[in-house]
Amino acid sequence: MTSGIHPTAIVEDGAQIGSDVRIGPFCHVGPDVVLGDGVELKSHVAVAGRTRVGARxxxxxxxxxxxxxxxxxxxxxxxxxxxxxxxxVREGVTLNPGTEGGGLETVIGDRCAFLANSHVGHDSRLGNGVILSNNVMIAGHVTVGDNVIMGGGAAVIQFTRIGDNAFVGGLAGLENDLIPFGMVMGNRARLNGLNLVGLKRHGFAREDIHALRGAYKELFEDAEGTLRQRAEKVAETYSTVALVRRVTDFILAESDRRFCTPPSEG
Known part of the structure; x- marks a missing residue:
């Protein structure tokens, strides 16, 4: 390799290549691409369009x-x-740019992992620390929070929101919004409780997790009123618990989708 670029690779004029970048055999880098410092393209990678790839x-x-x-x-x-x-970004992954109908931009955060053959559709926005297992499919206009994990073969329909630290089970078909810290399974996906393993792994305080469990019960096991009404009540009851407010703020925000609820919820 010469200057980190294999002789069989094609890097078009205009591409901006950072320091310590390695571009392997038979890669193609388009003229409007920017590769940050330390980026590595293993081999047979195609990077096109107005694409910015962050360092390392x-x-x-x-x-x-x-x-x-x-x-x-x-x-x-x-x-x-x-x-x-x-x-x-593992083998066979497809990451698409935006479109005019969605703000012309797809954004992916830091420290994300896209396992083989997973897909991120146009105009989607993913936070930091997101993990897509093999064959996960995210359609256009989807919003994914920080530290979300999706099991193999899961699929997400357009305009869906997934909150921070949520977990989507393998082969789940997600067609409704998923609250932060929630866990869903099945096709179509239904809420199966809180992602307690993820909460503990990320070091949330025991008392905050306990409060979140209480709030979850009031939100999804209390049959009185609508979900929005229950969220308003829970937001007031747990006004000093930031973890709970992240859930209630998510529920009370504008959305094009209904919410994932437990199987017993109507």
């Missing part, structure tokens, strides 16, 4: 990063894809 991100063979959005309404508008630092 590693992309494995046959990944397609920044190519035209899979949206039949796309008409060639100048859309972008931003991938954060320290991400892992």
């Amino acid at each position: 991100t590693v992309v494995f063979p046959f990944a397609s990063v920044g190519h035209q959005a899979q949206d039949l309404k796309y008409r060639g508008e100048a859309a972008t894809l931003r991938v954060g630092s320290d991400c892992i």
Whole structure:
């Protein structure tokens, strides 16, 4: 390799390449691409469009990063894809840029891991520390919070929101919003409690987890009133517990979707 770029790789004029970047055999880097310091493209990687890849991100063979959005309404508008630092993009992953209908931008945070053949659709926004297992499919306009984990083969429909620290089980079909710290299973996905393992792994205080469990019971096991009414009541009851307020704020925010609820919820 010469200057970190394999002689069989094609790096088009205009591409901005940071220091200590390694571009392996048979990769293709388009003219509007920016690769941050320490990025590594293993081999047979194609990075196209107005794509920014953050420092130290590693992309494995046959990944397609920044190519035209899979949206039949796309008409060639100048859309972008931003991938954060320290991400892992495994074999066969597809990461699409935005479209005019969604703000022209797809954004992926830092320290995310996309396992083999997973997909992030146009105009989606992913937080930090997100993990997509093999064959996970995220459609366009989806919002994913920090530290979300999705099991193999899970699918998320357009315009869905997934809150921070949530867990989506393998093969789940998610068509409704998932609260922060929630855990869903099944097709179609239903709420199966809180992601207690994730809460403990991320070091949340025992008393805050206990309060969150109480709030969850009031939100999803209390049959009185609508979910929104219950969320308003819980927000008042637990006004000093930041963990609970993250859930109630999520429920009370504007959304195009209903919410994932337990199987017993109507």
